[in-house]
Amino acid sequence: MMPFKRIVHAIGFLGFVCLFGWEAWAVHEGGRLRVLPEESRVEFVASYSFVSHHLNIGGEMQGLLKIRSGDSNMNIVDPAKGKPVEIVIDARSMDTGNRWRDTRIKNEYLEVEKFSEIRFRLTRVEGIHGLRDIGEGSNRTVEGWLTLHGVTRRIMTKARLANRDRRIMVDGETTVPMSRFGMKLPKAPPFLTGRDDVKVKFHIVLEGH
Secondary structure, three states: OOOHHHHHHHHHHHHHHHHHOHHHHHHHOOOEEEEOHHHOEEEEEEEEEEEEOOEEEEEEEEEEEEEEEEEEEEOOOOOOOEEEEEEEEEEEEEEOOOHHHHHHHHHHHHOOOOOOEEEEEEEEEOOOOOHHHHOOOEEEEEEEEEEEOOEEEEEEEEEEEEEEOOEEEEEEEEEEEHHHHOOOOOEEOOOEEEEEEEEEEEEEEEEEO
């Protein structure tokens, strides 16, 4: 006969699964997560200065980067347990809507022949103790390691997490200083000079499986 304590634990576990769903339990406790590249996106805004005859006029250049893949065995409560989510971005996919400009930036500044991938490895999500803490929308601090242009740096930023339809969505915005990753500032002599900080906006969709 099953001991009374085991019966109580089994009933409690089944109640949790019925209430939150098996998928929620699997992701909570370290289930496998994968990034959905077709539903995720990374956008960036690079600023530049136009200097001529003592005038300093600023402008912006917008672009997109495609996510190649992302997969993990991760505990959303404690990303340090198991294999953390690592997102791989295709540096060659950079698109600003101007083919000539894209080719120059990829070759001269991103150096995609040597550094074809941009990677982000998530290491911490602030204040998450379960999927119920995420709910329909929860603002949190996320930390991780960004590898760009062959240089890896720790970054921390605010992000909004949402748990809907068995998926976790992460939306946020951060600033990436090009100089910290060994990249020179883009220039178009004699008047245009890129600024160091690039704004990056991301929408990442993860699915438990």
